[in-house]
Amino acid sequence: MADSVTQCEVAVIGAGPAGLSAAVQLGEMGVDTIVLDEKPAAGGQLFKQIHKFFGSERHMAGMRGFEIGRLLLERCENLDIPVRLNCPVWALYPDKTLGTTWQGQSAAIAAKQVIVATGAAENALSFPGWTLPGVMGAGAAQTLVNYHRVRPGERALVVGAGNVGLIVAYQLLQAGIEVVAIAEAMHTVGGYMVHASKIRRMGVPFAMNHTVVSAEGAGRVERCTIAAIDESFNLREGTEKTFDVDLVCIAVGLSPAVELCAAMGMEMTHVGELGGRIPLHDSVLNTSIDGVYVAGDVSGVEEASSAMEEGRLAAVSALTALGRISRPQSDEMKSEIARSLAQLRRGPFGMTVASRKEDVCRRYEEQCLKIV
């Protein structure tokens, strides 16, 4: 299969906040680690987050997302941890061999332990005209505006009032793009009220209980129609509203990027509140495959600070399995991270996450630890 095989103690798949934090924790303990990411830049979703983070000093509150990404990358560099970019991992085998493409060649990596930190992907929404240029995921618009400094349009409609929809709407406004409305299928805003209030104050109307019906245009989107829906999500006739827009941003949730995990035969489960299909895992991020851990959005969609803590937790599990830390040291580090995660999961959204994560751990015990 491959032209070369690289040996390492731990391979980390994904250079987002979870993967980089895991690598730093491992590097600090002198573990031979390699990080692999299919993108040309490290940082995962952080590279396009220009706003300051909330929370405590430990969670780098007050820093902007891309600065956090840069800092984590610098720490990896200082620890001489190789971060291979433009390096998609396309196979992960139970013996912990990875199939990757690196510098145009197949390159296998044989690891003793693997941390999967592949993040999440935006959900699509199909409607007539959804493939027209100018209709895009909100994350794509965020990348264009915040990273490439390119305005993808002049007048935008945002579909979805969760945190991603709200943050992206605000960032479009900051870039001088008019946001004509935010359409949301539910009757309440899913994202933080602090973001919603800011956008309302800037004069953007929220069309609650509305969905997108169609987008139209010659060669690219020029108009988009939304309409009200009832409790069963049926369109209410006669409620259509059409906006002249050249940008439609779809922000209707994220799904964990579980392809590698599912393809290698990992036990999976479905939890709607965590983004859908996720690998079964325990409280220290072991999966059903010995020596393979998950961390960050792939283990259930949350946010960047908890992804960083989960990265550290998965690293501690790997360090324990490699015999690089003693059991008491491991227990102490795990409880310290668990306390920090509990602190992050205190809000209403976080409490749901915490309780669903507990369900996942219970299912893991039933399915993966059953004694036959």
Ligand SMILES: Cc1cc2nc3c(=O)[nH]c(=O)nc-3n(C[C@H](O)[C@H](O)[C@H](O)COP(=O)(O)OP(=O)(O)OC[C@H]3O[C@@H](n4cnc5c(N)ncnc54)[C@H](O)[C@@H]3O)c2cc1C
């Ligand atoms: C569009 C969008 C906007 C967001 N906005 C905010 C926000 O404003 N504030 C906030 O706190 N959180 C936000 N989040 C959530 C937050 O960014 C994530 O919770 C956090 O980045 C998760 O970290 P992660 O390391 O698990 O995944 P990611 O940051 O997604 O990183 C995963 C990495 O894995 C790589 N990867 C995936 N598959 C492979 C493969 N097969 N081979 C090699 N590499 C692979 C990807 O290229 C990526 O770099 C947003 C998320 C999205 C998707």
